[in-house]
Amino acid sequence: MKVRYTFGVSLAVIAVLGACSAPPKRIESLEMARTLVPQVETSERAGVAAADLSNARKSLDAANRLAEGRGKRADIEYQSEMAVMSAQIAHEKILAAEAQQKVEGATAQRQQVLLQAREREIERSAMDAKDADARALSAERSADASEKHAASLEDELAGMRATRTERGLVLTLGDVLFDTGQAAIRPAAYGTLDRLASALRDHPSRSVVIEGHTDNVGDDSSNQRLSESRAQSVQSALLQRGVSTTQVSAVGRGESVPVSENESLGGRQQNRRVELIFTDDRAQSAL
Amino acid sequence: MNKQPIVRTPSATRRTGTRGLLVLSMLGAGMIAGCAGSSTLTKDRVAQSEVAVRQAQQQIGQSESGATELQQAKNSLAAAQNSMSRGDEQGADRNATRARLHAELAVAKSQSAAAQSAAAEVLASSKTLQQEVDRNSQIAR
Numbered sequence: 001m002k003v004r005y006t007f008g009v010s011l012a013v014i015a016v017l018g019a020c021s022a023p024p025k026r027i028e029s030l031e032m033a034r035t036l037v038p039q040v041e042t043s044e045r046a047g048v049a050a051a052d053l054s055n056a057r058k059s060l061d062a063a064n065r066l067a068e069g070r071g072k073r074a075d076i077e078y079q080s081e082m083a084v085m086s087a088q089i090a091h092e093k094i095l096a097a098e099a100q101q102k103v104e105g106a107t108a109q110r111q112q113v114l115l116q117a118r119e120r121e122i123e124r125s126a127m128d129a130k131d132a133d134a135r136a137l138s139a140e141r142s143a144d145a146s147e148k149h150a151a152s153l154e155d156e157l158a159g160m161r162a163t164r165t166e167r168g169l170v171l172t173l174g175d176v177l178f179d180t181g182q183a184a185i186r187p188a189a190y191g192t193l194d195r196l197a198s199a200l201r202d203h204p205s206r207s208v209v210i211e212g213h214t215d216n217v218g219d220d221s222s223n224q225r226l227s228e229s230r231a232q233s234v235q236s237a238l239l240q241r242g243v244s245t246t247q248v249s250a251v252g253r254g255e256s257v258p259v260s261e262n263e264s265l266g267g268r269q270q271n272r273r274v275e276l277i278f279t280d281d282r283a284q285s286a287l
Numbered sequence: 288m289n290k291q292p293i294v295r296t297p298s299a300t301r302r303t304g305t306r307g308l309l310v311l312s313m314l315g316a317g318m319i320a321g322c323a324g325s326s327t328l329t330k331d332r333v334a335q336s337e338v339a340v341r342q343a344q345q346q347i348g349q350s351e352s353g354a355t356e357l358q359q360a361k362n363s364l365a366a367a368q369n370s371m372s373r374g375d376e377q378g379a380d381r382n383a384t385r386a387r388l389h390a391e392l393a394v395a396k397s398q399s400a401a402a403q404s405a406a407a408e409v410l411a412s413s414k415t416l417q418q419e420v421d422r423n424s425q426i427a428r
Contacts, residue, residue: 078381085388092395099402106409110416117420 029080030067033060036087040094048097049090056086157199157278160192168277171196173234175272183229185237193234196276197241200248207247209277210234215268216255228252230274329380333367336386340364343390352400353393360389 037056040046046053063079066072162171177189185193200208212227212234231250238248260267340360347353363386370378 082384082388085385085392089388089392089395092392092399096395096399096402099399099406102406103402103409106406106413110409110413113413113417113420117416117423120420120423 027067027073027076027080029077029084030063033063033080033083033087036091037083040087040091043091043094045094045097046090049093052086052090052093056083056090059083059086160195162276162278165277168279171276171278173274173276175269177274178230178233178272181226183226183233185233189237193237194241197238197243200238200243201241204244204247207249207279208238209279210238210248210250211257211275211277212250212252213257213259213271213273213275214255215258215271216262217268220254224252224254226252227254234274234276326376329371329376329383332380332383332387333364333371336360336364336367336383336390339387339390343393346394347397350397350400353395353397356389356393356396360386360393363389 033056037053037060040049041053041057059079059082063076063083066076066079157169157171160171162169164170173189173192177186177192178184179186196208200206210231212229212231214223214227216223228251231252235248235250239245255262255271258267258271259273260270262268262271340357343353343357343360347357363382367379367382367386370376370382
């Protein structure tokens with residue numbers, strides 16, 4: 001019984017001594033701390049979490065000392081846990097600092113892009129303004145050219161003995177260009193009609209109203225028909241020569257608008273006529 | 288050799304009894320002290336952890352990042368308070384420290400996630416802007 005008692009005590013002592021003296025088995029948290037702490041310490045931006053890394057290092061050192069000095073497992077685990085947590089805090093702070101740096105970099109880059117865009121915009125505006133100036137100059141020249149063209153038309157019409165009246169520029173085709181009592185145009189008028197058609201084609205913005213007139217010989221209705229026919233003949237001749245239909249209109253005035261007295265031969269001849277009234281901005285038809 | 292019987296005199300018996308009482312009293316006082324509460328240092332540490340956990344709660348809000356660590360901080364704080372009420376000085380001290388570190392880690396994780404999210408957003412925005420500017424330039428040409 002005494003032996004059994006002694007053995008039992010010995011076992012207990014061995015167990016106790018064993019528990020105290022045996023080196024601790026692999027401690028997971030300590031291994032983790034031994035891996036993690038140096039890893040975070042060597043980070044490029046470790047400086048932003050210096051205090052946390054210092055705490056982590058102190059705790060790891062304490063855990064190592066306890067492990068080497070056969071300290072209690074619970075104490076080793078506690079110190080290891082503290083080391084791991086401090087290292088994790090440091091790691092998160094480093095990540096935050098790196099992200100912040102990225103934000104600053106991206107913001108600067110964004111500013112650069114905006115600046116670049118603004119410079120390009122200014123450059124484009126300047127080019128647009130230059131183009132606009134060029135276009136304006138070109139338009140001005142074109143307007144001048146048109147003016148010159150218009151002037152040449154006026155000159156040309158003036159050369160054809162056109163006269164400026166309140167109704168506009170009026171060119172009169174005399175009676176001699178038509179057969180007596182007929183609407184057919186004599187070939188002698190073709191040259192004049194060619195020039196007129198050419199001038200109107202060159203100036204599509206201008207239009208002409210063709211008015212037919214007669215003397216007072218005969219009845220009104222036949223004079224009216226004759227004046228209309230002659231006006232239409234001239235209109236057809238111009239259209240045949242390529243003038244746009246929108247530029248030309250024809251109307252018969254009969255004997256209602258004489259330019260001379262109908263008593264004499266000369267007066268009646270003047271009254272038998274076809275007038276071409278050119279209308280544009282400067283000359284409006286008095287239809 | 289004459290064996291002399293051990294005879295306890297009344298005075299000796301009294302002395303032994305007094306010593307025992309003294310030892311018992313000291314043990315009792317120690318136990319009472321242990322049960323009555325922890326040291327000021329531990330109390331302070333637990334109080335600091337309470338503040339740290341509360342602040343972490345406010346900073347993290349409903350954010351997902353750091354939520355796990357915040358819960359661990361709350362658990363550790365509860366364990367610290369429990370240890371303190373039981374008079375477990377070391378348990379209270381260690382759990383209070385755990386709670387504080389968990390709270391700090393929760394805040395750090397939350398801030399890190401927010402910063403990384405902001406960085407990703409700004410980078411994406413910057414990239415889109417660059418593409419837009421390049422496209423406009425090409426159109427202008």
